[in-house]
Amino acid sequence: MPDQRDESEPEEEFDSDLSGALDNALEELRREIRDRFPAAAQPVRDVDWFALFDELRQRLNTFGMVERSGEVDEFGMDEVVLRRSRPLLDFMQDQYWRIDVSGLASLPTKGPCLLVSNRSGMLPYDGLMISHAVSRWQGHGARPRFLVADWLITLPFVQPYLAQLGGVRACRENAERILRRAGWVVAFPEGVKGAAKVYRDRYRLQRFGRGGVVRVAIEAGAPLVPVAVVGAEEVHPVLFKIETLARSIGLPFVPVTPTFPLLGPMGLLPLPSKWRIRFGEPIPVHTLGPDAAQDELLISRLTEELRERIQSMLNQALRARESVWS
Secondary structure (H helix, E strand, O other): OHHHHHHHHHHHHHHHHHHHHHHHHHHHHHHHHHHHOHHHHOOOOOOOHHHHHHHHHHHHHOOOOOOOOOOOOOOOOOHHHHHHHHHHHHHHHHHHOOOEEEOHHHOOOOOOEEEEEOOOOOOOHHHHHHHHHHHHHHOOOOOOEEEEOHHHHOOOOHHHHHHHOOEEEOOHHHHHHHHHOOOEEEEOOOOHHHHOOOHHHOOOOOOOOOOHHHHHHHHHOOOEEEEEEEOHHHOOOOOEEEOHHHHHOOOOOEEEOOOOOOOHHHHHOOOOOOOEEEEOOOEOOOOOOHHHHHOHHHHHHHHHHHHHHHHHHHHHHHHHOOOOOO
16 A cells, blocks of 8 residues: 555656646636737626527527618618519519519509409418519519518518518508508418418419408508419419428428429429419599498408409419410
């Protein structure tokens, strides 16, 4: 035992010398960092892990929002993002989907306007292209805001981009706020029922809810403009739907298309179908007065008239096209 204790003493002295040298080196490094970076000399505060996690979650929901314009409005539309996205949107309209737009001359030149269109698929390509087509026609006028379903606007990574490009959560309050400021709104009264249509039911309009779009238009004094979009339902043709799995992940349904999920993420790319967007004659409502919004018979009649106009425009556009791709 004494021999072992004696043999370990040099090793302990060596470890002590090494530890002291290491402490001295670290102290010199700290001193140099403090001299070069005075801000680093401040004591480190205790980390609030709950606040850090909440900040991280918020940053994930706004991933990719690198630069924000000073002209971001209350709904999140960003002029900087719109300006940068305009070449891509022009390409999608002119080259990829080759959208044939007609009826723009019938649109009002001033005041609020409520554009009412058929719903074409899960993703809001239709609203984005309608808004872009009207914006190009108006020049420097206010860009129409397209309404987006709740389940889609709340998805991570999706909401920031849709908001920056003019997407607004679909609810009556948001539509009223925009129209009261003489803005333009693109609405899809079919809702989820329209987005969930399978391929065999394409371009067959579903029920227009309870006449909400007509009530909003009457109260705001905004004309109702029927809009028909043909070609967008072939972008992601839904063969059938899986609903049980969808509910577990917060989606109304999981679509099965010719390319998805067979091709994985590549199957999410939209097909280059040929589009046609038709703007019909406006239905004026400003002469009815705000009290007309409480007349259920009038609301029902105008809602059905609007639905019939859009369906008729769809049928005409379908008869006029030669194929899905031309």
